[in-house]
Amino acid sequence: MNRSTPLRRTKTSAALAGLAILSVALLTACGTTSAGNGGSTGAKAPTKLGTNEGAVSILAWPGYVEDGSNDPAVDWVSAFQDETGCKVTSKTYGTSDEAFNLMKTGDYDLVAASGDASLRLVAAGDVAPVNTDLIPNYAGVYDFLKLQAWNSVDGVSYGVPHGYGANLLMYKTDAVTPAPTSWNVVFDKSSAYKGKVTAYDSPIYIADAAMYLMSHQPDLGIKNPYALDEKQLAAAVDLLKVQRPNIGEYWSDYLKSIQAFETGDTVVGTTWQVIRNSLAPGTKAEVVVPSEGVTGWSDTWMVGSKAKNPNCAYAWLNYISSPKANAQATEYFGEAPSNQKACDFMSNPDQCSLFHAGDADYASKIWYWTTPIATCVDGRTDVKCTDYAAWTTAWQEIKG
Template identity: 50%
Template sequence: MKNKLMAISATAAVSALMLAGCAAPAAEEGSGELVFDVPDVPMLEELGEPEGQVDIIAWSGFVEPAWADTFTEETGCVVNRRVAGTSDEMVQLMRTGDYDLVSASGDASLRLIVGGDVAPINRDLIPNFGDDIVPGMQGQIYDTINGNVYGVPIGRGANILQYNSEVVTETPTSWDIVWEADSPYAGQITAYDAPIYIADAAVYLMYHQPELGIQNPYALDETQLEAAVDLLKQQNGIVAEYWADPVAQITSFVGGTTVAGTSWEILRKLAADDRMQGTLPQEGSTGWADAWMISSQSDAPNCAYLWMDYTSSAEVNGAIAMNFGMAPANGAFCELNDEAAAHCEEFNALNEDYFENVWYWTTPIEQCIDGRTDVKCTSFQDWTNAWATIKG
């Protein structure tokens, strides 16, 4: 077990809020901005001597020898990698105190911040976290709280509508083929298997049932959550498979079990099957944006900061993005060569108009992040409870 860099007190009130999924922020009077009740975790003020190693939890493809070995040669920090398969696993592992860094998605970030599991980032110590980081990955609510930055952007992507072009012969313009009970592809639909998928239903309802008043798919009051759950239960009747494992999702599509459903852009490429096509329908979609976050208990903060800076350079950030299959955070990568430019074009790296229609995963919390103050929104725990009822 790592020696703790600092101790964080846990009052009964904070514990109760954490059990609800995430602590509720309060609105600062007269500011119009959300202010979160989060632990006061100190930020590293200056770099010291590297500690010799850094322990990282990451998605598969984010920490590879091709760049990790070079980092070790340059800094003396040996990289110890632990691959995680889900955001829940990342949160659980970070709370052990055994790791220095995590490549967190937005459905984990707020949980880590409010739990006191991660520390604010000192951007002055990360020169590569500069003007070349695309604007759409800065200042987002999933990792920028009370004016403090908690995440160093890595990359982003949309959850697209994937379809088998031999069966779905015209490019879909709407998500209706995966949500409506009378879909011509009923019984051949695939859906993402996680509570955060409730937001996908909310995105669809925002467009087709505006009377529900949904302004942000991660800010659902009880009535709005009930409507989303009802839609998901309806979809359950036409779903062939739910997926969390990308390999299983590809196998299902290639084998013909499923012909349409939510997917990641990279899965089409991994499948190497021309029948698998993808589109961003008129309703928009959910998506994800990943960022490095440093543990509040890190015993190697200097190596951790060196890693965040190293991987934020155009070359290394681009290598990670190409390896994983996503839009890089450092837009300068797109100008390095023709291969980089082609990758950025394919994944809409510099196309902010495209990502304006993408709602990045954000942990649901009781404070409505759409700005409403007259109701209480549902928490991540509420969503987890609801998800358990959807598949029957």
């Protein structure tokens, strides 16, 4: 990914936030639906594939479906079309809430969903279980990305992993000393950098506070930062309200985050590896995985439950998870690939080492975005957890 690449996770508008609260309300009642019936639509995974239909409609983050129209040198769609005969039409979206609402139209065969949307899509019945036996390249996907809480239900896959990354701690080495090893510099000790602390602008950021509390207030009993009962959510919200006066700016546009670190308007806070890589030469900034761990994302290609072109959709799932195509897409965006052999096809020989591709130990430190739902994803059955609607309301209160 370079500076001209469109941002995939932009700020959620107030209107979309309102829609999110309404549309996610069903999660409170149903939690995750049974994988056997594929959500409220009863969609099933196919047992075999037929002839490609000649077309496929894809909903994705910017930079995930490139056909050369944005940059002639960046094109992995044309090869797919030539290989399969499936003509691609695509639409990009800016937030997970937007993707969730667009999938309700039934106009898309596929969606590239982050973990803060995937379980919502399953519960709403907008995506179907996926038969990974019909996707030969699935075998090459790193095992630590398969059948996880954000891409499966009851041991049944709901998609194919695309790429993954961590929400790291970045700091200006000439302003933050000693070098931080804990997230306490943006929480308990953030007042030392008042007005120059940054954080990611999304309700899912509540999980970062919950992760911090797991280590610093173990009596709360938080085992998974995406599984918070009312008391645990309240504690995370209180921590973020204390942090709020010290925040200079919440970021969602990575270009603005880059600029803020370059100018010194921001000296410490949440970042992505691609932001650190994009800083102007000479910028005194480093990234670290703090002792408490990190949150992050692992995006999933999911098939719409009302897909009009399911055979071409499966052809895309197989193609985009192949070593070469997966390398092209994840290198362009700026994240680790999901295919074990993708590193052999990277144009930048340092790409995989920069993003810790295939490093299972590094990946184990990441709490991947997972949609908060009423059915606690940490396995608790004696309490109801707070859902994404509650988190959205809380986030609005935090920001004021």
